[in-house]
Amino acid sequence: MSMEDYDYLFKIVLIGNAGVGKTCLVRRFTQGLFPPGQGATIGVDFMIKTVEIKGVKVKLQIWDTAGQERFRSITQSYYRSANALILTYDITCEDSFRCLPEWLREIEQYANNQVVTILVGNKIDLADKREVHRQRAEEFAEAQSMLYLETSAKESDNVEKLFLDLACELIREAKQNTLDNNDSTPMPGEGKNINYLGCCSMN
């Protein structure tokens, strides 16, 4: 038995155009604050938060990547071992939405094919500046088999839900994989810490 104080460990990577609010989402979730005058991320940043969901301790390793093109070769190397990707765009910036197919190509090329991807439309506090209608984004996400959620890092809207829903989904998938692989030898280097535990359902 591991001495680590968690039941599951998951790696979550945030990607998306520069300025869409990835760092602010991570800060809001991990530190409960909306940082003033947030500079652009250089390369990759890393934060940890352990949450408890229905008695199950889940350690989330959250990797915040730089959206700027010039860091792309660095950030790509973080996709491979990600259990989940948070693909973020800014609902007030059509351009950040139009770039999504480009990001999906990155995912296809660099992420593992079991990765859970959630599309997040951030900055919903700026409703009067909205350029991307919710329905359009929902349809896009559905067509790509992604979950979809709208957030405001500034107002703390749906941020907790984003990470907790993801954690629940990852637990669900980990349990399913454990069941599927019940009689087979575990694959090395999967990066998942899978145990049989109490039930955790999405709400």
Ligand SMILES: Nc1nc2c(ncn2[C@@H]2O[C@H](COP(=O)(O)OP(=O)(O)OP(=O)(O)O)[C@@H](O)[C@H]2O)c(=O)[nH]1
């Ligand atoms: N109104 C509003 N502004 C936000 C929100 N989230 C982030 N911002 C602002 O958007 C700007 C960019 O936020 P960041 O979190 O640095 O964006 P990023 O996606 O991490 O950018 P890169 O590190 O360059 O990839 C900052 O000025 C934030 O204050 C939000 O929910 N609402």
